[in-house]
Amino acid sequence: MVRKDWASQNSIALSWQEPDFPHGAILDYEIKYYEKEHEQLSYSSTRSKAPSVIITGLKPATKYIFHIRVRTAAGYSGYSQKFEFETGDETSDMAAEQGQILVIATAAVGGFTLLVILTLFFLITGRCQWYIKAKMKSEEKRRAHLQNGDLRFPGVKTYIDPDTYEDPSLAVHEFAKEIDPSRIRIERVIGAGEFGEVCSGRLKTPGKREIPVAIKTLKGGYVDRQRRDFLREASIMGQFDHPNIIRLEGVVTKSRPVMIVVEYMENGSLDSFLRKHDGHFTVIQLVGMLRGIASGMKYLSDMGYVHRDLAARNILVNSNLMCKVSDFGLSRVLEDDPEAAYTTSGGKIPIRWTAPEAIAYRKFSSASDAWSYGIVMWEVMSYGERPYWEMSNQDVILSIEEGYRLPAPMGCPASLHQLMLHCWQKERNHRPKFSDIVSFLDKLIRNPSTLHTLVEDVLVMPDSPGEVPEYPLFVSVSDWLDSIKMGQYKNNFMAAGFTTLDMVSRMSIE
Incomplete structure (x- = not known):
């Protein structure tokens, strides 16, 4: 049986149980699909090493028929029965x-x-x-x-932008608790922030023991605007309540130094933590970290909130390897309109983590956060390597525009690189939502065998970082013919039995 795990307007994710096949080990699966209304005209096909696939480039609100067959050393099996699934639509x-x-x-x-x-x-x-x-x-x-609102439709809390307050200090007191500084004990400096030092320390809670905390301080000699910008992050953080979002304990605003107090994360930022422990974790542990980050981003997205600076350096890790999204300095709120995106003029943009439309037009959305999440996935699977290596920012922008995407890190499961490439689609409406990402990662965690197929088992890696890998997992014969402007020969290829790129690659002059 084939299951539909999720569907967007232009994509469908399918999975199935690996069958017990009598003719030897399964080499891969071929998935044939076509629009239900155009069954006799043409069809497309793709291959997957794992018993799951994400099929992209589909039409919205359209019914598709899917057949799957198995390839072993003995050849192909017959096609399965028909499975009918429909893509989603905006409404x-x-x-x-x-x-x-x-x-x-x-x-x-x-x-x-x-x-x-x-x-x-x-x-x-x-x-x-x-x-x-x-x-x-x-x-x-x-x-x-x-x-009185005792009975109401289920829903989620909506984020309120502190900048909409006439007096931003009111937002701080509405969303953050004021802490008596006598309850805080600063122990040592652990870093430097944009506005001052970051320290570790202890917070004495009423009627409870002391708890470890991190303390951001505002350096002396500040002006009102700097104080407002410093406390703005607390006004944002105080609205969130999720296990994968850094927790705000409170603020100190009535005495000096002005402080923001948050939970303490023992292992620090994710990028430096991974570099320090290169190769020490199993793939399942890495996927668990990615699942936590995606869950936190789903919560933010559901609140109508855009992070704008999602990167491994802004993810913190505790002693249980739980990852939490932090650093809300660049964040902004979305309009109610699902197509709307926040537009800003000026400001520094982290080029290597930012979607093309956000770089070119300063348009940020949950879809641009999904692009950034794909880069975070790459950072995690490469143990904190720098995205695009030593390429200049300008070279990164030009390469992305020309269709270049980061190749899979060594040892990366093909299913995870599939998801990265899905996040890096040029058309932002084609990228997966964070709810889709969480569902997909949950499926991988429940079926660890799907993580055994590595990218290097599926294709020959490019000779240099500048080459774009060809992915038979994604491209059908139909797509390939279109890309070389020979789409008029689709029916000829299908009639001759060349239904997959693997078959095309073995064509001879005879």
């Missing part, structure tokens, strides 16, 4: 929510109508007047609860 989520509201509204109207009929019945018969009074009181209570 699918909205329609689902409207459907739920319609059901609730219908039930409410039906219940109210029944109540009116019962009330009239009792009025006409003159009986059970005590029941009518009790029922009316009960109904008034229910309405009061609804108005």
Whole structure:
């Protein structure tokens, strides 16, 4: 049986149980697919070493038919039965929510109508007047609860931009607790921030023992604008409550030095931690770290919040290898419109981690955060290597524009590099949402065998960093013919049985 793990407007992720095949070990799987309405016209195919695949370049809100067959040393098996799945559309989520509201509204109207009929019945018969009074009181209570918000549709909290406050200091006091400085004990300096030193220390909690904390301090001689910018991060952090987001303990604003106090992360930033422990972790441990980061980013995205500076240096690691998103200095809020993106003029942009549209037009969105997440994946799987190595920022921008994407680090599972490339699609609407990423990583963790196939087992790596690897996992014969401007010969290739790029590569003059 083939399962649909998730679907976006232009992509579908499929997985299936690896079968017990009597004719030897399974070499790979061939996935044939076509639009349901155009079954007789043409089809595309792709291959996967693992029992899962992400198929991209599909049409929104379209039904597709999928067949899968196995290749062993003895050759190909027959195709499986048909499996039909549909891509999503822009209105699918909205329609689902409207459907739920319609059901609730219908039930409410039906219940109210029944109540009116019962009330009239009792009025006409003159009986059970005590029941009518009790029922009316009960109904008034229910309405009061609804108005007070005790019963409401499920949802998530929405982020509030501190910059929308006329007096930003009000945002600090609304979202962050004021801490008495006598409860803080600074022990040692562990780093330097944009505004001052970062120290480790202890925080005495009321009625509890001391807990380890990190303390950001604002250096002396600051002006009001610097103080406001320093505390802005606390106004942002104080709105978040998630195990994969750094936790704000509170602030000190009524005495000097001004401080932001957060939970202490023993292993520091993820990039330096990985470089220090190069090669020490299993693939499952690395995927677990990536899953934690994706979960934190899903929470931020659900709140309508864009990070803008997602990178391994801004992920902190605790003693349990739990990763938490931090550093909200560059972050901004999204509009309600799902197509909207925050636009800013000026400001430094971390080129190697930033999506092309954000570099070119200063347009940031959750989709540009997804691009950055793909770079973080590459950093994790390469144990903190510098993205694009020694290439200049200008060379990085030009290479990305020409279609270059980072090759997989040595030892990287093919399924993870697939996800990286999916995050690095030029069209931002084609990139996966963080909910999709979390689901995909959960599937890999539940089926560790899918991580055994390494990229170097699937393709020959390019000779130099400047070459773009050819991925038979992604490209169909149809796509290849289009890319060399020979799309008119698709039917000829299919009729001759050349349905995969592997078969095309073995074509001879005969």
